[in-house]
Amino acid sequence: MISYILAVITGLAVIGVDQYTKYIVKSTMVLGSSDDFIKGIIDLTYIENTGSAWGMLSGYTWLLLSITFVVMLVLVALLLKFGGKNKLMFWSVILVMSGGLGNMYDRIFRNGKVIDFFHFEFIPDFPVFNVADCAIVVGAGMLVLYFILDMIKENRANKAAAKRKNDANS
Secondary structure, eight states: OHHHHHHHHHHHHHHHHHHHHHHHHHHHSOTTOEEEEETTTEEEEEEEESSSGGGTTTTOHHHHHHHHHHHHHHHHHHIIIIITTOHHHHHHHHHHHHHHHHHHHHHHHTTTOEEEEEEETTSTTSOOBOHHHHHHHHHHHHHHHHHHHHHHHHHHHHHHHHHHHHHHHO
């Protein structure tokens, strides 16, 4: 039970930290400017992104909001169906949802623009991102891990059932 409460608190913290860092960047940096954060690794580059990663679907705010809304509905369904049974599923869904809500807030209340600011210096073509994006990527990775582990578990159960059936027929 504590793990589920911690996941919800973490999700709320992600939303809060995401919005706070975006506020700090917007109020202290000039749009398009960069500052070293961890020299040679990450810099802070203030951009306002009207698209998704790599600027895809730029300017299609309503489409991006619609996609996010549908994904949120799917995540709520996953949470209702599997979340109470598995902590990994619960945590992953909470992280993806909190990141999605952070970016959705930007699209609604910042004229369709998501504030991004983290940039990997050592991967120049990698998109600039934010705290919400980190939560989405980590949560999605955990969700993939959940499904892989679930498939392995199901495969082992099927093999054990087949073995029992073969042993019974022998």
